[in-house]
Amino acid sequence: MTSLFRWPSGWDPLGTLRYMQRELDRLTGRSGFGEARRIGGGSFPPVNVLNGPDELVVQCEVPGVKSEDLDLSITGETLVIRGQKRPPVDGGEVRYQRRERGFGEFTRTIVLPDKVDPDHVEAALEAGILSIRLPKSEAAKPRQIEVK
Amino acid sequence: MSQSKDRMTVKTGAVAAPAEETTFTPFVDIYETDDGTTVLTAELPGASPGSVDIRVDKGVLTIKADGQLPDVGDGYARTYTGFVGGEFFRAFALSDEMDRDGIEADLTGGVLTLRLPRAAAAKTRKIEVKTG
Numbered sequence: 001m002t003s004l005f006r007w008p009s010g011w012d013p014l015g016t017l018r019y020m021q022r023e024l025d026r027l028t029g030r031s032g033f034g035e036a037r038r039i040g041g042g043s044f045p046p047v048n049v050l051n052g053p054d055e056l057v058v059q060c061e062v063p064g065v066k067s068e069d070l071d072l073s074i075t076g077e078t079l080v081i082r083g084q085k086r087p088p089v090d091g092g093e094v095r096y097q098r099r100e101r102g103f104g105e106f107t108r109t110i111v112l113p114d115k116v117d118p119d120h121v122e123a124a125l126e127a128g129i130l131s132i133r134l135p136k137s138e139a140a141k142p143r144q145i146e147v148k
Numbered sequence: 149m150s151q152s153k154d155r156m157t158v159k160t161g162a163v164a165a166p167a168e169e170t171t172f173t174p175f176v177d178i179y180e181t182d183d184g185t186t187v188l189t190a191e192l193p194g195a196s197p198g199s200v201d202i203r204v205d206k207g208v209l210t211i212k213a214d215g216q217l218p219d220v221g222d223g224y225a226r227t228y229t230g231f232v233g234g235e236f237f238r239a240f241a242l243s244d245e246m247d248r249d250g251i252e253a254d255l256t257g258g259v260l261t262l263r264l265p266r267a268a269a270a271k272t273r274k275i276e277v278k279t280g
Contacts, residue, residue, distance in 0.1 A: 046230035046231040047228065047230045047231075048217070048226070048228065048229055048230055048231060049226075049227040049228040050220055050224040050225065050226060050227065051224060051225045051226075051227045052220070052221075052223055052224040052225075053223055056227075057220050057224065059217060059218065059220075059231075061193045061194075061230075061231050062193075062258075063191040063192065063193040063257065063258035063259050064189075064191060064257055064258065064259040065257070066257065088177050088179070088187070088189045088259075088261075089179065092181075092182075093182055094179040094180060094181055094182075094187075095179060095180045096177070096178070096179045097178040097179060097180065097186075098176055098177060098178040099177050100175040100176055100177065101175045101176070101177045101189065101191055102175075113227050125257070126218065127192075127193060127194050127195060127196065127257070127258045128191070128192070128193035128194065128257050128258015128259065129193050129194050129217065129218060129258065131218050131220075
């Protein structure tokens with residue numbers, strides 16, 4: 001499962017469409033079954049990209065994935081999140097009555113909207129949500145230019 | 149989250165389905181182990197142990213939780229949105245064979261695990277056939 005998306009200068013061309021689809025689903029009563037939380041096209045794991053003045057924040061929803069099973073790498077402006085979601089029971093005889101969560105390996109490739117400083121990237125996993133803070137490189141930060 | 153066990157208890161009493169717009173149905177896995185215990189795991193990303201409300205009423209088990217996204221602060225523009233925060237809600241009918249007082253709950257890594265032991269009366273008994 002690999003997905004790649006790119007947008008020109010920090011603009012997500014499909015964002016509005018996705019938002020409209022979610023609102024339509026809500027009005028027609030189709031929402032409310034798990035998938036509704038994910039606005040995107042169903043690529044796993046779902047991600048959010050937030051653009052701040054000094055840093056970018058990437059949030060990634062990975063419930064049940066352990067931090068040792070996650071692998072992050074940055075090459076230039078490309079962030080790759082690799083990981084593995086393990087089944088709730090490893091081996092042993094159990095009888096499943098319902099299986100919705102799924103498991104397996106996943107890869108998500110994100111082209112960042114700005115240049116970042118790869119040496120100062122911080123990642124934290126809390127309550128199944130991975131938060132990656134990527135400080136912008138000096139060249140990408142907005143600068144105020146004084147008019148003389 | 150090692151403190152989760154102390155803070156989560158299974159309550160009794162009816163609970164109404166939430167009416168909020170952003171209510172999601174969590175994904176679950178339900179399986180039965182060899183000793184007859186039913187294990188339910190539900191994905192509740194962003195939920196803290198304090199926000200999880202598990203209740204048993206008239207044979208219905210309800211799970212309610214608040215799955216909010218981490219607060220990043222002000223001044224951030226959304227460049228791409230793949231998921232949003234909101235409330236989780238799901239209800240299940242419980243079999244009479246479950247020991248309702250023996251339910252154990254644990255929340256780790258955004259996954260809630262409920263262990264529902266089988267009631268003593270419902271345990272399989274081996275009946276010996278006497279030959280005479």
